Amino acid sequence: MALATNGTGAAVSVPVNRIEERFADLRQRGRKGLVVYIGAGDPDLESTRRLALAFDRAGVDVLELGVPFSDPLADGLVNQLAAQRGLESGTTPPKVLETVKAIRTESAVPIVLYIYFNLLHRVGLEQFIRDCADAGVDGLLVLDLPPEESGNYESLMAAAGLCPIYLIAPTTPPERIAIIAPRARGFIYYVSREGVTGMQAKVSDTIGEMTARIRSHSALPIAVGFGISNADQAREVARHAEAIVVGSAIVNRIATLGRSPDLVPEVSAFVASLSQAIQS
Amino acid sequence: MTATAAEPLGPFATPEIPDATGHFGPYGGRYVPETLMHPLQELEAEYFRSQQDPGFQKELSYYLREFVGRPTPLYFAERLTRDLGGAKIYLKREDLLHTGAHKINNALGQALIAKRMGKTRVIAETGAGQHGVATATVAAMFGLKCVIYMGAVDCERQALNVYRMKMLGADVVPVHAGQKTLKEAVNEAMRDWVTHVRSTHYILGTAYGAHPYPLMVRNFHRVIGDEARAQIQEAEGRLPDLLLACVGGGSNAIGLFYPFLNDPSVRMCGVEAGGHGILPEQHAARFHGGSLGVLQGTRSYILQDPFGQIQLTHSVSAGLDYAAVGPEHAWLHDQKRVEYAYATDDAALEAFMRLARLEGIIPALESAHAVAECIQRAPKMPKESLIIVNLSGRGDKDVAQVAAKVGLQMPK
Numbered sequence: 240m241a242l243a244t245n246g247t248g249a250a251v252s253v254p255v256n257r258i259e260e261r262f263a264d265l266r267q268r269g270r271k272g273l274v275v276y277i278g279a280g281d282p283d284l285e286s287t288r289r290l291a292l293a294f295d296r297a298g299v300d301v302l303e304l305g306v307p308f309s310d311p312l313a314d315g316l317v318n319q320l321a322a323q324r325g326l327e328s329g330t331t332p333p334k335v336l337e338t339v340k341a342i343r344t345e346s347a348v349p350i351v352l353y354i355y356f357n358l359l360h361r362v363g364l365e366q367f368i369r370d371c372a373d374a375g376v377d378g379l380l381v382l383d384l385p386p387e388e389s390g391n392y393e394s395l396m397a398a399a400g401l402c403p404i405y406l407i408a409p410t411t412p413p414e415r416i417a418i419i420a421p422r423a424r425g426f427i428y429y430v431s432r433e434g435v436t437g438m439q440a441k442v443s444d445t446i447g448e449m450t451a452r453i454r455s456h457s458a459l460p461i462a463v464g465f466g467i468s469n470a471d472q473a474r475e476v477a478r479h480a481e482a483i484v485v486g487s488a489i490v491n492r493i494a495t496l497g498r499s500p501d502l503v504p505e506v507s508a509f510v511a512s513l514s515q516a517i518q519s
Numbered sequence: 520m521t522a523t524a525a526e527p528l529g530p531f532a533t534p535e536i537p538d539a540t541g542h543f544g545p546y547g548g549r550y551v552p553e554t555l556m557h558p559l560q561e562l563e564a565e566y567f568r569s570q571q572d573p574g575f576q577k578e579l580s581y582y583l584r585e586f587v588g589r590p591t592p593l594y595f596a597e598r599l600t601r602d603l604g605g606a607k608i609y610l611k612r613e614d615l616l617h618t619g620a621h622k623i624n625n626a627l628g629q630a631l632i633a634k635r636m637g638k639t640r641v642i643a644e645t646g647a648g649q650h651g652v653a654t655a656t657v658a659a660m661f662g663l664k665c666v667i668y669m670g671a672v673d674c675e676r677q678a679l680n681v682y683r684m685k686m687l688g689a690d691v692v693p694v695h696a697g698q699k700t701l702k703e704a705v706n707e708a709m710r711d712w713v714t715h716v717r718s719t720h721y722i723l724g725t726a727y728g729a730h731p732y733p734l735m736v737r738n739f740h741r742v743i744g745d746e747a748r749a750q751i752q753e754a755e756g757r758l759p760d761l762l763l764a765c766v767g768g769g770s771n772a773i774g775l776f777y778p779f780l781n782d783p784s785v786r787m788c789g790v791e792a793g794g795h796g797i798l799p800e801q802h803a804a805r806f807h808g809g810s811l812g813v814l815q816g817t818r819s820y821i822l823q824d825p826f827g828q829i830q831l832t833h834s835v836s837a838g839l840d841y842a843a844v845g846p847e848h849a850w851l852h853d854q855k856r857v858e859y860a861y862a863t864d865d866a867a868l869e870a871f872m873r874l875a876r877l878e879g880i881i882p883a884l885e886s887a888h889a890v891a892e893c894i895q896r897a898p899k900m901p902k903e904s905l906i907i908v909n910l911s912g913r914g915d916k917d918v919a920q921v922a923a924k925v926g927l928q929m930p931k
Contacts (some may be wrong), residue, residue: 309697309828312706313552313713319696332828356550357813363828383550383813386524408554410716415557433554434714461920 257377258402258425261300262460262481271517272300272426272463272482273473276353276436277508278321278331278490279304282497284338286488290493291338295348295506300482301426301462303347303380304336308355308492313382317487318487318492332358332367336374343375351378351404363411368395368412378402378425386422388477393422406430407453420457426482427453430465438487450479467485470516485513486505531856537847544853546846548692549729552817555709556715561730566634570738575631578591586660587617589624589742591734593750593907597616598877599893606760606900608893609746610880610910611775620883620912621743621771626653627720628739630661631901639721640664644708646673646701646767647885648680649912650724653690663688668707674839678815679916698831701767705815721733725768726845729816733846740774747764747907748778755905761788761896764909765888766859767803767838769845776857786858789848792834793861804833804861805844805851814842823878825858830839835864835924836884838912859865868924870894871914883912884921 265272275294279287291302307325311318332354339350352371359367359381373380376403384392388406397402402425407416410433420427429450431443443466450461463476464484476483490511496502537543549559569575569756583589598666600608613621626643634640641663647653651667658665667684671693674681684691697703705728712721726736751759764772766789779785794802802808805820812821814829821843822830834840851857862870867884870891875881882890886909893908900906914921921927 310702310706312709312815313745315710323696326828333826357821357823357829360818360829361825362821381818382552385549385553385556387556388550395719403896406553408552410554410557410559414745419553433711433716482764 245342256400256402256425257347258301258351261349262426263302265481266472268444271477271506272460272462273298273463273514273517274303274482274484275299275431275489276303276305276484276486277320277493278318278325279306279335279338280325281321281490282327283328284330284334286498288338288341288503289503290506291342292346293503294510295346297428297507297511299348299510301351303351303486304335304339305327305355305485306332306352306354306358308358315435315487317438317490317494318436321490322450323333336370338378339374341374350375350376351380353380353382356381364392364395367398368401372399372401376401380403380404380406380428386419389422401502403427407449409433409443410448413452416453416456420453420459423457423459425456426462427462428484429453429463429480431463431476432466434465436465436487438491439466442466442472446476447479470512474516483517528793529781530785530853531851532777532907537730537734541734543846543850545818545907546819546849547730547733547775549816550813550818551729552711554716555729557816559729559731561636562860565566565632566735566833569635575635578629579631580822581600581889582654583624583742587623587627591615592748593747593754593912595754596878598876600897601704602877603894603897605897605902606904606906607902608897609751609759610742611676611842611907612681613743613771614682614880614882614913618649618650618656619773619915620653622650623653623656624774625736625739626650626657629735630657630663633663633722634661636720638663638718640666640715641722642708642719642721643724644664644668644701644704645724645728646670646704646834648673648677648684648916649838649883650807651689652680652683652687653692654722654724655684655687658689659687664710667691667698668694668704668711670694670698672699672702673701673704674919677837679917699794700832700837702829709815724771725770725845726847727768727815727817731819734870736770737773737777737847740770741777743771743774744776744778747775751905751907752858758782758785759905759907760784760786760900761906762909763790763889763892763903763906765839765911767841767850767885768842769848771909773788773845773847775907775909780856785809788837788858788860788892791859791861791872791883792836792839792888793863793866794833796863797861800811800831800860803840803842805842806859807861809844817846819846820844820852835867837890838883839888840920840931860892862888866891868921869919871921872925879912880910881918882910883914884917886911887914919926
């Protein structure tokens with residue numbers, strides 16, 4: 240997995256990345272991956288650190304840390320409130336990176352920052368990406384940065400050895416999949432429904448069709464997310480993809496438990512149940 | 520992209536601006552979640568098709584004339600001119616349009632586009648409620664379902680417009696997130712659009728957001744400047760010396776300015792909301808305390824903290840109370856083609872009352888910011904010079920708020 244493509248499609252040699260290593264390992268062992276999202280700093284960054292370490296032990300393959308932003312327009316209410324709690328607990332991007340550093344002293348769990356572009360733009364892409372790499376971040380998922388606006392983002396990411404994670408949506412036509420897929424590294428995130436983040440009662444029935452279409456453009460693993468809220472749904476979605484993403488259902492449990500001493504054990508028990516469900 | 524010479528570069532109004540990807544120099548673009556990329560491309564394609572279609576233009580002109588009430592007068596404000604003792608002041612009377620503000624020019628145009636695209640539902644954000652009312656109005660006229668997102672604070676301070684939207688059959692959804700004003704209403708409208716994108720067109724109400732909105736909204740409002748240009752030449756036999764318009768997102772200003780951009784003798788000034796003064800979180804003057812950023816689909820000047828979090832804003836006027844400014848304004852600012860000043864709440868309130876007493880016209884609080892700048896500038900200009908102030912809306916919606924602020928009592 241030491242090869243990836245750059246913006247021009249040419250193969251270039253890049254440092255091995257924890258996300259790529261993890262998916263290679265999953266493939267070798269014939270296992271599905273579990274990607275888990277939480278809002279950083281919800282209820283505070285020390286809880287984020289403890290949750291991350293517990294998730295690693297509970298079988299999480301990639302941790303997505305949402306960096307709280309004042310205007311999270313791609314997020315549903317559950318994640319908006321998490322971002323608000325994160326901001327209220329004083330969470331800033333530099334503090335999130337300090338937390339990643341602290342996690343790194345005890346864990347090699349792959350970490351992706353889920354982030355809105357203005358937070359990178361404000362300090363400058365080069366600086367932000369370098370700081371991320373130094374802290375031990377493995378990838379960035381920039382919600383509102385489509386390939387058309389990405390400029391030198393991908394080359395900076397490649398130079399730093401970080402994976403740019405791109406979203407593909409149900410509204411993405413084949414010609415856009417062809418533009419996006421070659422730019423991604425690590426995995427491709429398929430958003431399984433039209434809408435903001437959040438839980439839903441039923442999973443979409445077009446997942447298989449879309450993941451097949453994505454596979455015709457990319458050999459990267461596919462993670463499917465947006466709306467998976469329980470073990471049954473996790474199991475169903477995992478049939479179509481290398482990994483599933485669960486966010487709001489976990490964030491909702493964090494919201495309920497807050498600073499309770501049960502926070503880490505209860506939430507990681509739920510995460511462990513998801514991890515088991517997708518292998519069955 | 521910076522102007523190095525004292526003389527402005529130009530021309531500023533050309534088909535190449537914005538470029539094919541919606542960029543005005545370093546500003547603009549399309550910074551949205553992937554779910555919206557293809558719908559925006561479809562909207563762009565449909566918009567450009569409509570521009571080539573004489574049938575569309577004919578229908579738009581028909582409704583602008585027969586339903587909206589165009590053209591609006593360019594009115595010589597004789598008493599205000601005499602009172603200030605300087606330049607001759609003309610008012611472009613967008614306040615006389617159906618629904619009470621310029622907003623309907625764009626709402627109508629976009630509703631026609633929505634119909635062409637087979638959309639059955641329209642949504643919009645609104646600050647002062649004027650864009651919400653305009654959208655609810657065209658939705659009623661064309662039989663489209665309509666949902667309007669409005670900050671809870673704005674619902675309160677512009678209650679009259681909430682009632683109007685409801686009477687017109689729209690659902691008004693108060694938004695309780697953040698500071699409960701226009702920015703949060705835009706976030707919520709975008710979330711709705713992401714979720715219902717196949718059935719729904721988002722009638723964005725200002726010259727802001729992802730491409731093609733800044734271009735499309737500007738073009739639907741340029742009728743203001745096109746009319747004003749012909750009218751001033753008819754009245755005075757020449758072009759004006761100065762154009763003034765308030766700038767929230769910047770739709771009425773760009774509508775007035777655009778047809779004059781290539782006329783070097785015409786100076787222009789956009790007037791932002793100075794609120795309580797230029798201190799953090801006390802104003803909405805993006806060119807006086809803002810910096811380059813990306814918010815709600817576009818790259819422009821925004822009010823933000825050192826980490827890139829969007830700052831709180833304040834203005835007495837809900838329609839100007841917004842943390843970002845349209846990308847074309849950002850570009851015109853950097854090109855030094857348009858100046859950007861600000862008027863404080865107090866100056867706007869004083870201008871509001873002064874126009875009411877001197878001219879018998881109660882302006883919207885938004886438009887009163889442009890009048891306030893006129894009060895500053897006109898006395899310093901020679902008597903033969905000409906100013907056009909865009910009176911973008913009327914103040915019916917603001918009377919309760921202003922009465923409370925200036926201490927008007929009901930007669931006992």
